[in-house]
Amino acid sequence: MMRAFCEKAMVYGECSKPLGEPERHITVLLNPAAKDGKGKVQFERYCAPLLHLAGIKVATVRTENEGQARDLMEIMENTNAVVVAGGDGTLGEVLTGLLRRADHSEAARKLPLGILPLGNTNTSTAAIWGFRGNPEPRHLAEATMAIVEDIRRPLDVMEITPLQSVEEGESPSKPVYAASMLEWGAYRDAVDRKDVYWYWSFLKKYMTYVFSSYKDITWDCAAEVEYSVPCSGCSRCRVNIDQENTQRNSAAETPRRWWMAYIPKAKPVVGRKSDEEKIDYSSIINEECGVMHKTTFNNICDVTVSTRNTPQSLDVPSYALSLKTGPANIGTLEFIKEGWSREWDKVKSYASEINIGEIILRPSEKKTEKGTDQELNIDSETFEVRPMKIKARPSAVTIFAPADPPFTAHSG
Known part of the structure; x- marks a missing residue:
């Protein structure tokens, strides 16, 4: 080969x-x-x-x-x-x-x-x-x-941006960018504990769900949630962005010189529309664009926000994110069965899944029962659970x- x-x-x-x-x-x-x-x-x-x-x-x-x-x-x-x-x-x-x-x-x-x-x-x-x-x-x-x-x-x-807490007097935080997903909940916590059971050798990835089923992990991803429906582009969300990009590109342009004719042109990007094919978004009206809908999460064991760059979200539009939640009040046997299925088949099951444009998560609890900070994963890296705003950045x-x-x- x-x-x-x-x-x-x-x-x-x-x-x-x-x-x-x-x-x-x-x-x-x-x-x-x-x-x-x-x-x-x-x-x-x-x-x-x-x-x-x-x-x-x-x-x-x-x-x-x-x-x-x-x-x-x-x-x-x-x-x-x-x-x-x-x-x-x-x-x-x-x-x-x-x-x-x-x-x-x-x-x-x-x-x-x-x-x-x-x-x-x-x-x-x-x-x-x-x-x-x-x-x-x-x-x-x-x-x-x-x-x-x-x-x-x-x-x-x-783009994941931690929200500033007025009560705690926190300074504005810089956003974090991820290509695949954000994971919060019991299954994420169980996987994070996997290396503790190293003595089980190749079985440790299965036994972690057995031993974690009665440990202090995040069984309840309680949070106040605001989300918007996806928008492919309209006069509300795209006109200002296009104007800013045009101004930025104009400011960055350098005067044309005679010798530039001998410089090879940049490689075109497959899948990115040329200037001639750009859509006039000023004539597109979407009354739902930017409208935030409110809901709450209670007693669910798993929350995942992902882009289409994940094997189970390939059909998600580029301008949207997939919000997936696990079952509420899951039992021990169901938790272990689903964990083993994820390891064996590499496929995750969820109780519900919707496409969103952006989402604001405000966790009800940031601490575990032992008083330690709850944690979540962003592209497999560990972060503390905090209020945050997540939005799609297509073709970034x-x-x-x-x-x-x-x-x-x-x-x-």
Whole structure:
């Protein structure tokens, strides 16, 4: 298999380049701790050879601590692309650093992202490349060849902004960006405790649901909720955004020079509409756009907010998020059965699921019965449970991937 991929990559490396065109240069942000060090070995075995054979100049940066990838993306320059060699956590840091920049619109266009599934959890890449569980070597090679072949498409993300508490006098917090999902509840807590049962060897991922069923975990995701219905674009939500983007692009434009005619044009992004195909949203009226609906969560064991970059949410529109909730007052046996099913079949069951445009969550309780802070996961990274606003950010960044991702249900 690798011989076939290497021969394909060599074709690109042996192609002569037009006079004056610079060599492609990419920066790889490698998490050496991914998969307990196995991610680094897999990158060197299945990914790095293809990049070098394709004649791409590669600068590898090994992240040494949490938050380093985010900090690097806030100042990243002088490269043609950034490759994320890690899992969901590393990708989340890269997205957060990139989209927090003052010039985030221009930076997201200039710095396309390659995503190599080398972490313990690879939710987004599983949806992109159509695999369940652990990725196979061919998935790593295919993701690398998308970088070599310069195949691009937009990626939708979600923005999570902690809400300022007037009573506690908190200062405004910066948003966090995620490609796949936010998870809160008993199943998330059980998975987080998995490594405690290391002595069960390969059975620990099943036994964690047995032992966690009577532990202090989040059985009740109680919260006040406000949400809006999805809107594909109308005079309320898109006109102001388009005007701001036009003003920003006009301010960023540089005077045209004669020598610019010899500079190669930027690679078009598959799936992103050109200027000629833009829709006139000023004539579209949607009375429901931005209208917030109120509800409450009581006695439910599981809350998930996800983008369409997850294997079970591929049919969610780019401008929407999927809100999924688990059953109320779940029993011990039902909890264990569902947990085992998630581990065995890699499919999660929910009591209800709706598409939303944005959502505001105000948890009723932030502490556990023992007085510790409740926790949730954002792209597999742990955060404290706090009031927050979550909204969709369609086509926020550009990635190297086919325009139409394969469906995981049909993958081998």
